[in-house]
Amino acid sequence: MLKAIDISSLQAHPDMGGVDVVLIKASEGRSYANPRRDAQEKAARDGGKQVGWYHFLWPGHIQAQAEWFVRCADPRPGDVLACDWETTTAHSAATCAEKDAFLAAVKKLCPRLRVILYCNLDFWKRRDTTAECGDGLWIADPGAAAGKPRVKHSWVIHQYGIKRGQDVDVCNFASVQAWKDWAGVPPVDEPPKPKPPTSKPYVPPPFPKGLAPGKSTPSAKPLQKALRAAGFLHISDADLSDHYGKRTEGGVSRFFDADPQFRSQGKPHDAAIGPKGWAFLFTLAYGRK
The missing domain is CATH 3.20.20.80 (Glycosidases)
Structure with a gap:
């Protein structure tokens, strides 16, 4: 025990x-x-x-x-x-x-x-x-x-x-x-990956302009929903927000912990998601069959 x-x-x-x-x-x-x-x-x-x-x-x-x-x-x-x-x-x-x-x-x-x-x-x-x-x-x-x-x-x-x-x-x-x-602790060396599509390949939404920590933009909500769907952010619908605040930054940081290749090199504390990380996250959240 x-x-x-x-x-x-x-x-x-x-x-x-x-x-x-x-x-x-x-x-x-x-x-x-x-x-x-x-x-x-x-x-x-x-x-x-x-x-x-x-x-x-x-x-x-x-x-x-x-x-x-x-x-x-x-x-x-x-x-x-x-x-x-x-x-x-x-x-x-x-x-x-x-x-x-x-x-x-x-x-x-x-x-x-x-x-x-x-x-x-x-x-x-x-x-x-x-x-x-x-x-x-x-x-x-x-x-x-x-x-x-x-x-x-x-x-x-x-x-x-x-x-x-x-x-x-x-x-x-x-x-x-x-x-x-x-x-259900995720394996350290085997982060969850999207499963290959069985029909039409999933196409993530384009990376939005103006999405950044500390800023307010409508694209913050889709990011929060994707983080939630992928298991990196636990948030209710009532708490979804246009603001890219600390909770969203925490979810992005946990995503980076699982898939560090999408974190900006030399910036371990930067919780800003980029176009490649955005595309991978949405595929991870919604592209699995």
Whole structure:
């Protein structure tokens, strides 16, 4: 089994030594975002860890919460998304139906990512009525030995205790590669390529004039849609914009990470897509049969 930790803003300097997976709190409700998110993600990725994100669910406004979660997490291909279903600081809790709706909403926003449920034994055994846990159950059972949670349902992560101020978990996978295969982490040396067309070849739209980071142009929306279709940008229709802003730049950067030949030489931080990258991205997004 793999070792993991789950962290929030309470862990200013989390100890990631000896763990394979780091699950980071991204958001809560409709307005809270983890202020340490960026630093924690950088530490995890720089350390070669597999990354997951979780959202603390509140009652009500489920679709808005799902969209807020995806916006705050800004996940990469292969990241795992989790719904944290437990009692809030107001001593309230989302219903089982709301939990199910949240899982479905996040999955619709990020259909290529694994979406799982986190809850404790009380919620799973006494409040859940559907056994709906998306793509897997993350069960909190600190009274059980690591890897032996007291549930009959299959599980993917077991939170079994606290060490040095951090929640510690084990993941029910034999190897990191098994986790990657399950989570859909893209191979580093084999980025997805368009499949050869079986009929008429796909012709991408011409590269638009005036498309550049920081500028507003109608062509920004088609770019965002193509990034979304290719799995490099997780964005709802409501968030599509004519502005080539930071979110769009992040999606383009993830595209360049997968296909670095389209990044301007000598400019590793430049998120400006050119005509060749534009054509390849649209073919990747829409040209596969």
